[in-house]
Amino acid sequence: MKRSVLLEGQKFQITIQRLCHQLVENHADFSDSVVIGIQPRGIYLGRRIVDELKQIQGITSVPYGELDITFFRDDFRRKDSGPLVPSSTSIDFIVEGKKVILMDDVLWTGRTIRAAMDALQAFGRPAKIELLVLVDRRFSRQLPIEPDYIGIQVDSIDSQKVAVSWKEVDTHDRIILLTEKAS
């Protein structure tokens, strides 16, 4: 397995900060907006962004929730490994009439985001849904879904994997491209 680092250290931090400032351009003080991290790995991005946003002047609170989309997936039962075990959903506000920013670490086929939009309906009808991703795997979409905010863009093939690690849980902030070695 070949591992190449796409982003780490200070550059990782700069990317996160850039995403925050892009959000502030569109959402000002977040009085009408909510941030939702998608389980299981999008929540670390969501939590980090919310923490960083609070450092920016004029933003006191950002409504934040975590959404599990397991029961809404369309590939349930199509994986060899059996059903996916759900994580928890914690959204203690309704999204009715709000601008929702969905956050996930890696955007690949777009199926997770489709399921997330489906799952979100149980919490009301948002005025708008936007999508923020840390890594956009370009040209690999299976659905017409595109992100509004992008950390980095990567050209990759299906057999490769993109892994994001977070210092809160994996000791380092790092984005890695994993390539299966040709045998």
Place this chain on the structure above:
Amino acid sequence: MTASSRQISTRHLLGIKDLTEDDIQLIFETAGNFKDVLNRPIKKVPSLRDITIANVFFENSTRTRLSFELAEKRLSADVVNFAASSSSVSKGETLIDTVNNILAMKVDMIVMRHPYPGAGVFLSRHVDAQLVNAGDGAHEHPTQALLDAFSIRERYGDVAGRKIAIIGDILHSRVALSNILCLRKLGAEVMVCGPTTLIPKYISSLGVKVTYNLLEALQWCDVANMLRIQLERQDIAYFPSLREYSMLYGLNKQLLDSLDKEITIMHPGPINRGVEITTDVADSHHSIILDQVENGVAIRMAVLYLLAGKRG
């Protein structure tokens, strides 16, 4: 994209006997997630939208059948209901023929209640569908045991180490057997209590304590699970009268107040008020009878969801 995936080890749910402790914990964790879903304004997820489930009931039921049907509908499955009393079974059709006819109409899963012990096991060997046992005679009632243990876990945080007394008609009760197996697998201590005639002779081989004295059982336990006297399964008289049974084994307020601790009261339903339990106890804050019913839907959703994941 990296969601962890675990699987239940069986293709059917015929009894607690076939489940491992990991299976039970997986069912509990999944049920916890479904309980969250049930408390949302929109109580429905699309997980089983391509699955058709037949509820085949050869014996009467209100709670279990309604609970399964709600669980199925909240998972977006298509549901058909079948009651033996209004079917061709009364014209002499065999069980396998009845079920194969239902399956020929492209049904994927069968939830079955049957008066004969082992009916589910028998059927699972002869038909090509996934089976969920919703009670087979005096044998097993796995989803009831799971929801009972889940309710205990919810009340106390963990089942292991808890003391549970099962009181009443142990001999004819599928709830008792499934509960004993489930609670023992989870590391709880179990005691059964009832008249000598209603306690099976070799029950202690399942690793349970036995007593014939209600007060002793209540003083020992954290949780008392009160069972109904199953008159419909009693072909001979096992005790002189219901009135006498009620005096010796009925749980009432005075008895509960005489204990030096708080215990939790459970009942799988249907309750015979004034026989095994008095109204003031059944409706008191000790009772978690309605929590059991609420948890039943979440547990059944978890079981159906996990079994559906075993489909090819």
